[in-house]
Amino acid sequence: MDVVTTLRGACPNLEVCVEPSTLASHGQDWTRFRTAAPAGVAFPASTGQVCELVSAAARNGIPLVPSGGRTGLSGGAVAARGEIVVSFDRMQEVMGFDPIDRTVTVEAGVVTATVQELARQNGLYYPVSFASEGSSQIGGNIATNAGGIRVLKYGLTRDRVVGLKVVTGSGQLLELNRGLIKNASGYDLRHLFIGSEGTLGLVVEATLKLVEPPLASRVLLLGIGSMDALMKVFDSLRSALELSAFEFFTDRALHHVCQANQLPNPFETRCPLYVVAEFDCPDGRVEETAMKCFEHCSSRGWVLDGVISQSDRDIERLWRYREGISESISHFPPYKNDLSVRVSVVPEFLRRMDSLVNEICPEFEIVWYGHIGDGNLHMNILKPASMTMSEFETRSHDISDKSYALTRDVGGSISAEHGIGLLKQPWLGMSRSVAEIEFMQKIKESFDPAGIFNPGKLLPLIETR
Ligand code: MLT
Ligand code: ZN
Secondary structure, eight states: OHHHHHHHHHHHHHHHEEHHHHHHTOOOOOOOOOOOOOOOEEEEEEHHHHHHHHHHEEEHHHOOEEEEOOOSSSTTTTOOOOEEEEEEETOOEEEETTTTTTEEETTOOOHHHHHHHOOOOOBBBBOOBBBTTTTOEEEEEEHHTTOBTTTHHHHGGGGGGEEEEETTTOEEEEEEEETOOOOOOOOOOHHHTTSEEEEEEEEEEEEEBBBOOOOSSSEEEEEEEEHHHHHHHHHHHHHHHHHEEEEEEEEHHHHHHHHHHHTTSSOOOOSSSSEEEEEEEOOOHHHHHHHHHHHHHHHHTTTEEEEEOHHHHHHHHHHHHHHHHHHHHHHHHTEEEEEEGGGGHHHHHHHHHHHHHHOTTTOOOEEEEEEEEGGGEEEEEEETTTTTHHHHHHHHHHHHHHHHHHHTTOOOOBBBOOOOOSSSSGGGGTTTTTHHHHHHHHHHHHHHHHBSSSSSSSSSSOOOO
């Protein structure tokens, strides 16, 4: 019997769709290196239905691919091998807001921007923020421990999750930490599920801690001459101001974002590097400090040109230069590398990586941008128009072998925030030791004994059928 018929028989009230357009849309994320080929897409409408679905899948060895807003960039939500996609599109309820605890409890399918808006309506703030927040879902954010532009001040998704409900591989519901701030009662299983990329369990509900809204803020857009100068600017701004973001991009990235969005060049001076920095600016005194800092950096020749926001509209306008980059190059498509190193290593790493890629594939265009404040660099290699996808992938893999070895040698990670997923799986060993991977496999076996959750993602594929 095929998996869809088996599932429909075991869970008669569960909606399982086999419509070709739904299979194509829900079997894919934002990566473009695999073709969607799921057997069906399940749309559970409650936690009870998720438990029922997982139990049936475990009994029958049916692989499940959890799917949120499908904005991932490592193929974590790609279903290319006849799996059943588990969509959370019908689990989008806000379960509650608690003003004393300052928490919001939501089902897994609630969109990130909805949580941000809910916080705002209640005079609070949900600080996890990134370009795809309008469609990404909380369950997916948790599965990848989403980062974004404000990690520097507020931390990762992990730092916001105070309660989690997950369904394990036997269909059992676990309620983890229950919104507590302090809980010293043993292993904190919640953190195992955060960042597990859907390989240990399905997140069905989360309680998220909100924070005080930021004070009025200002944004600086700076043109900078070199990576060493950029680090000096970072250090100066960080010492003088309460920075909430410090992002960089190259002139190549500026070229693409301006072209795709008809944005003017921000300065007459062409600069090799650009920074978007945001800081809390509650009064004129802080503004004065910022101006002094800017003058100091300019007088040293670190900053070649710059502009400071004068209004909320300006803030939005300046952020577009950074936030629009990813989408502006998505059509090439890019081979995405989401690397992290200790902040102090950034300039040397970037230099070595640039020359390594140029040496192997001089004809490839590299677009760099990222979250310098977190040591997180996005290296995007653009596919030349004349090259087929398969040749591009092969050549990019050659680069990965060497670039990930370099990342390992400087003590970095091959994924800072996008996850390992399907695309980076062959190189997991570049960031994690053999012993670590063995422990990860044992942890997976205990939560997912039938091996049904997201097989082949993060950890190597073990055949179940
Ligand atoms: C970003 O920082 O813009 C996102 O991580 C998306 C990307 O890397 O393209
Ligand atoms: Zn990023």
